[in-house]
Amino acid sequence: MPMDTEHRLDATEIKACCALTYQSDAARLLLGDSFHPGGIRLTEHLGALLHLEPGQRVLDVASGQGRSAIALAQRYSCQVLGIEYGAEAVQQATQAAVEANIAHLVTFQQGDAEHLPVPDNHFDAVICECAFCTFPDKTTAAAEFQRVLKPAGQLGLSDLTRTDEIPEDLQGLLAWIACIADAQPVDAYVRYLTEAGLTITMLENHDAALQEMVQQIQGKLLGAELLQRLQKIKLPASFDLEQAKKLARAAKAAIQANTFGYIALLASKVN
Ligand SMILES: C[S@@+](CC[C@H](N)C(=O)[O-])C[C@H]1O[C@@H](n2cnc3c(N)ncnc32)[C@H](O)[C@@H]1O
Structure with a gap:
C-alpha cells in the first residue's frame, strides 16, 4: 500500500x-453535498447511460x-439503497431523503x-462515484459489485485516474483520503473489473470536471481563509488550511500535467 512510513495505516484505519x-x-464547506467531480450532472448522466427505469433496484456504493x-x-x-462506511454520513443522508420527500x-x-x-444477484444497477480508488482491497470490492448485480445488470463507476507515478507532495495521508494517493491508471480499473467477471461497455473522459472541481476548492479555501481572518468563521481545529491549500495546488499542477484525470465507465455482468 503506497503510504509513507510515518503514516502507515491499516485498511480499517484508512476507511x-x-x-x-x-x-x-x-468537507461540506469545500465540496458542497456531492463529493465527486461533475457533481449531480455527472450522476444523472450515468443514470441515463444505465437506462435507469422506475422500480429498478439501484445500489450506490460509498x-x-x-x-x-x-x-x-x-x-x-428507481429504488436506491446507499451503502456508506461512515455512520454519521448515513444519518445525514437519511435525513436528507426525508427532507426531500423521497424516503419511500x-x-x-x-x-x-x-x-x-x-x-x-439483487440489483439492476450499481453506481460507485469517486470512491473505488479509496478502497484498500479493490479486488474484493470489484468482486462485490459483480456478486450483487443481477445477470445483465450494469455498473456505472466514475473515478480519479493517474498516468504517472503520483508526485511526492500528493502521497501523504490527506492525499490518500482525498482519493488522490491511490488513484489508478485507467487500465488498472479495467483490469480489476474485468477480473471480477464484468465486461467494460463504455469509457468516457471527464478530466474537465476534475479541473473545475479543484478550481472551485481553491476558491473556497481562499474564501475560508479570508473569513477566518475576518473572524467570521472558525474552522474546525482538525482542519489544516495550509496543508489543504498545498494539496490543492499540487493537485492542480498534476491535473495540468495530465498526471490526474477523471473517467466514467459502464461495465455489465454477463451471467
Ligand atoms: C469522495 S467520497 C464520495 C461520496 C459519494 N459517492 C459522492 O460522490 O458524493 C468517498 C466516500 O467513500 C466512503 N468510503 C470509503 N471507504 C469505504 C468503504 N470501504 N465502504 C463504504 N464506503 C466507503 C467515504 O466514507 C466517503 O463517503
Missing part, C-alpha cells in the same frame, strides 16, 4: 479516517451524503464496500 473526513463540516442516491430516485423513480424510494445503511450487506 474510518476517510469516512470521518467526508462527513465533516470542512454513498457519502446521499446526494447521488436521492437525485437518481427523484429523476428515475431511497434508504441508506452503514456498510463496507468490501463486504456489502446485501444479497447476491
Whole structure:
C-alpha cells in the first residue's frame, strides 16, 4: 500500500479516517453535498447511460451524503439503497431523503464496500462515484459489485485516474483520503473489473470536471481563509488550511500535467 512510513495505516484505519473526513463540516464547506467531480450532472448522466427505469433496484456504493442516491430516485423513480462506511454520513443522508420527500424510494445503511450487506444477484444497477480508488482491497470490492448485480445488470463507476507515478507532495495521508494517493491508471480499473467477471461497455473522459472541481476548492479555501481572518468563521481545529491549500495546488499542477484525470465507465455482468 503506497503510504509513507510515518503514516502507515491499516485498511480499517484508512476507511474510518476517510469516512470521518467526508462527513465533516470542512468537507461540506469545500465540496458542497456531492463529493465527486461533475457533481449531480455527472450522476444523472450515468443514470441515463444505465437506462435507469422506475422500480429498478439501484445500489450506490460509498454513498457519502446521499446526494447521488436521492437525485437518481427523484429523476428515475428507481429504488436506491446507499451503502456508506461512515455512520454519521448515513444519518445525514437519511435525513436528507426525508427532507426531500423521497424516503419511500431511497434508504441508506452503514456498510463496507468490501463486504456489502446485501444479497447476491439483487440489483439492476450499481453506481460507485469517486470512491473505488479509496478502497484498500479493490479486488474484493470489484468482486462485490459483480456478486450483487443481477445477470445483465450494469455498473456505472466514475473515478480519479493517474498516468504517472503520483508526485511526492500528493502521497501523504490527506492525499490518500482525498482519493488522490491511490488513484489508478485507467487500465488498472479495467483490469480489476474485468477480473471480477464484468465486461467494460463504455469509457468516457471527464478530466474537465476534475479541473473545475479543484478550481472551485481553491476558491473556497481562499474564501475560508479570508473569513477566518475576518473572524467570521472558525474552522474546525482538525482542519489544516495550509496543508489543504498545498494539496490543492499540487493537485492542480498534476491535473495540468495530465498526471490526474477523471473517467466514467459502464461495465455489465454477463451471467
Ligand atoms: C469522495 S467520497 C464520495 C461520496 C459519494 N459517492 C459522492 O460522490 O458524493 C468517498 C466516500 O467513500 C466512503 N468510503 C470509503 N471507504 C469505504 C468503504 N470501504 N465502504 C463504504 N464506503 C466507503 C467515504 O466514507 C466517503 O463517503
